[in-house]
Amino acid sequence: xxxxxxxxxxxxxxxxxxxxxxxxxxxxxxxxxxxxxxxxxxxxxxxxxxxxxxxxxxxxxxxxxxxxxxxxxxxxxxxxxxxxxxxxxxxxxxxxxxxxxxxxxxxxxxxxxxxxxxxxxxxxxxxxxxxxxxxxxxxxxxxxxxxxxxxxxxxxxxxxxxxxxxxxxxxxxxxxxxxxxxxxxxxxxxxxxxxxxxxxxxxxxxxxxxxxxxxxxxxxxxxxxxxxxxxxxxxxxxxxxxxxxxxxxxxxxxxxxxxxxxxxxxxxxxxxxxxxxxxxxxxxxxxxxxxxxxxxxxxxxxxxxxxxxxxxxxxxxxxxxxxxxxxxxxxxxxxxxxxxxxxxxxxxxxxxxxxxxxxxxxxxxxxxxxxxxxxxxxxxxxxxxxxxxxxxxxxxxxxxxxxxxxxxxxxxxxxxxxxxxxxxxxxxxxxxxxxxxxxxxxxxxxxxxxxxxxxxxxxxxxxxxxxxxxxxxxxxxxxxxxxxxxxxxxxxxxxxxxxxx
Ligand SMILES: Nc1ncnc2c1ncn2[C@@H]1O[C@H](COP(=O)(O)OP(=O)(O)OP(=O)(O)O)[C@@H](O)[C@H]1O
Numbered sequence: 452x453x454x455x456x457x458x459x460x461x462x463x464x465x466x467x468x469x470x471x472x473x474x475x476x477x478x479x480x481x482x483x484x485x486x487x488x489x490x491x492x493x494x495x496x497x498x499x500x501x502x503x504x505x506x507x508x509x510x511x512x513x514x515x516x517x518x519x520x521x522x523x524x525x526x527x528x529x530x531x532x533x534x535x536x537x538x539x540x541x542x543x544x545x546x547x548x549x550x551x552x553x554x555x556x557x558x559x560x561x562x563x564x565x566x567x568x569x570x571x572x573x574x575x576x577x578x579x580x581x582x583x584x585x586x587x588x589x590x591x592x593x594x595x596x597x598x599x600x601x602x603x604x605x606x607x608x609x610x611x612x613x614x615x616x617x618x619x620x621x622x623x624x625x626x627x628x629x630x631x632x633x634x635x636x637x638x639x640x641x642x643x644x645x646x647x648x649x650x651x652x653x654x655x656x657x658x659x660x661x662x663x664x665x666x667x668x669x670x671x672x673x674x675x676x677x678x679x680x681x682x683x684x685x686x687x688x689x690x691x692x693x694x695x696x697x698x699x700x701x702x703x704x705x706x707x708x709x710x711x712x713x714x715x716x717x718x719x720x721x722x723x724x725x726x727x728x729x730x731x732x733x734x735x736x737x738x739x740x741x742x743x744x745x746x747x748x749x750x751x752x753x754x755x756x757x758x759x760x761x762x763x764x765x766x767x768x769x770x771x772x773x774x775x776x777x778x779x780x781x782x783x784x785x786x787x788x789x790x791x792x793x794x795x796x797x798x799x800x801x802x803x804x805x806x807x808x809x810x811x812x813x814x815x816x817x818x819x820x821x822x823x824x825x826x827x828x829x830x831x832x833x834x835x836x837x838x839x840x841x842x843x844x845x846x847x848x849x850x851x852x853x854x855x856x857x858x859x860x861x862x863x864x865x866x867x868x869x870x871x872x873x874x875x876x877x878x879x880x881x882x883x884x885x886x887x888x889x890x891x892x893x894x895x896x897x898x899x900x901x902x903x904x905x906x907x908x909x910x911x912x913x914x915x916x917x918x919x920x921x922x923x924x925x926x927x928x929x930x931x932x933x934x935x936x937x938x939x940x941x942x943x944x945x946x947x948x949x950x951x952x
Contacts, residue, residue: 457482457617457648458503458521463512465498467854469846472498474672476512480617483646485639487659487680490669491692491886492858493844496652497539499669500619503650504536505529516617527556533616537606537623539652539857539884540796545595549588550576553609579608583638586631586746599626599794600746607635617648622857624653625883626793628746628912629951636662654858654886656685668692689887701894702919708938710738710922714771715875715906716788718757721766726752727930729766734875734906739897741921742910744951749930751793754879754910758783758790786875789813789868793880793910799864800852807834807848809863814870833870841866841892857884865893869900876900879910894920914944926950 458480465473472495480486488496501507503514505523514521516532523529526536543552550569551558553576561572573590580587585604594602603626610618624632639649639662653659659666660680668676668691676691713736721730727749734740742750755761757768759779768777770786777783783790792798800809811818811830818829834848841862845855852860861884868876878897882890897920900907911917917924926934926947934950936942 455481457484457517459515460503461513461515463499463502463514464510465495465502465507466510467498472672473502473509476669476672476674478667478674478677480648480650482616482648483643484648484665485643485663486648486650487663487666488650488652488669489654489656489659489666489688489692492862492884492889493856494669494692495672496669497621497856498672500536500621500650500652501538503529503617504534504619506536506538530613530615533613534619535610535613535615536619537603537610537621539621541599541602541794542606543594543602546593548591549594549597549601549605550590552594552605553579553590553612555609576608576612579612580604583608583611583641584634585611585638586634598746598751600628600631603627604631607638615647617650618642619650621652622654622884624655624658625880625912628744628748629914629948630745654884654890656688656887660685660688670694692886693888701891702915703898706938706942708738708922710901710906711736711904716757716777717767717769717771719767719769721753721756721763721768723752723756723761723763725930726761727756727927730756730927730930730932731766732925732932732935733771734908736904736906737901738923739901739907739909739921741917741924742908742927743912743914743917743924743947744927747929748927748951750910750927751879752930753927754790754792754877754908757908758788758877760790784813787871787873788875788877789871789873790877791865791868791879791881793883795860795864795883800860802852802860805849805851806838806843806845806855806863807831809852810834810837810848810867810870813867817871837863837866837870842889858886858889861885862889865896869896873900873905875906875908877908877910880912881909882911882913882916914947918942918944918947928952 456479461477463473463476490496502509505526505528550573554572558567561568576590585608588601588604603623642649651663663680665679667674714733715736717733719731722728730753742753744750752761756763759777759782796802811834819825838848843862844859865881882893909921922938924936925932
């Protein structure tokens, strides 16, 4: 190990019961280096950086930090050695204010006579946001109910407040809208210029190549490649990830809107104070209606309000065929609507229940026999079929959701609705955290549901995704609709950004 290297890992192994999550992993990170880590869902990326961050102990192997043995017993221990991490799953405590979350476990420095000075703590937290040029967050507010993006920024401020020599970022970009992604890229550059190192995990191959110096590829828990970012291509990385050539386009090839005239859902003047204002649109049979915008544009609130999860002060969400208004999520469910939220851990999945439970629960009505009898065989078949179809990486269908990797949770989050008889599907960032192979599969499923006449509302922070899949695209800014673009009009990033900003 030379003086240029900050972290060296030799033959690291980690098991979870029968799962060999990391196999003899060896790699190193230089000072001032931005290192990318990529691999299919469940390939062992989070497990690896969790060991570096002191969350899990290793089973065998060696880690050297600045040439000295490194064996963190906890994240605090790792912090003391100059390493901090933003986890993939949300790591803020909802019942505490944002400012306190920035200094979680470290409030002692603001305590006098046993009382924490919130004023001093919030001042220090605000300084962190300022220092690292992060978007402002209401520090006195509880984090419960805040958007994922805002909560991620709080976690980032917490990780940066340690002034880390090595920062670990586990799939943070996919939680951010375009403007905050740009801020993150600038932050990474700044850290590099300060001689600090960063390990970045993302499933966006192009982004990874653009923002890193080198990339380590994992497959089934093993390192299968280590390349300089400047000398590689997305195709080479994907080939290393899956062990074979991945070809073909994910997205729709046609450039014309293609849906029936029949309106499925009509939304008029929908207003949720502080979130969205006077939002009106129709979505048709077989249509994919995209929504995009920067942070605070309100796109995610549209999805919630349509599904009856936010109470509007004005306006209506009406099922065109029956003329019935959707006021609650129970009504939406009864009317064969489904909603896949961006925040899968808090809003969608029963995280402590099994894959089996999560797949079968939404379809219990469909699976009922004549006398209301539920056939255990049918239930098991459904869960097994969906697990296979979506290639959920697990030990068996009775494995708990919280033991799955992030991307595999997302597969269940989406797949649980696909067994149902639907007429409208609201998807909020459906490909968040999934690898390129699964992404392609999800787009194929969307094409299938479209062909069946199901209406889809596709809310996304990924412009390429909405441009690739939508028939029409609604652009929002500050809670209002600022433009609607059809697939056969100027359907390009430039024109959308023009309306977005
Ligand atoms: N706490 C746990 N208990 C049991 N198994 C686990 C646990 N955490 C991870 N695993 C398993 O270890 C393997 C690697 O998971 P890991 O989260 O490291 O993958 P990943 O590459 O980060 O995936 P993703 O891209 O989906 O986030 C998976 O098979 C996963 O189910």
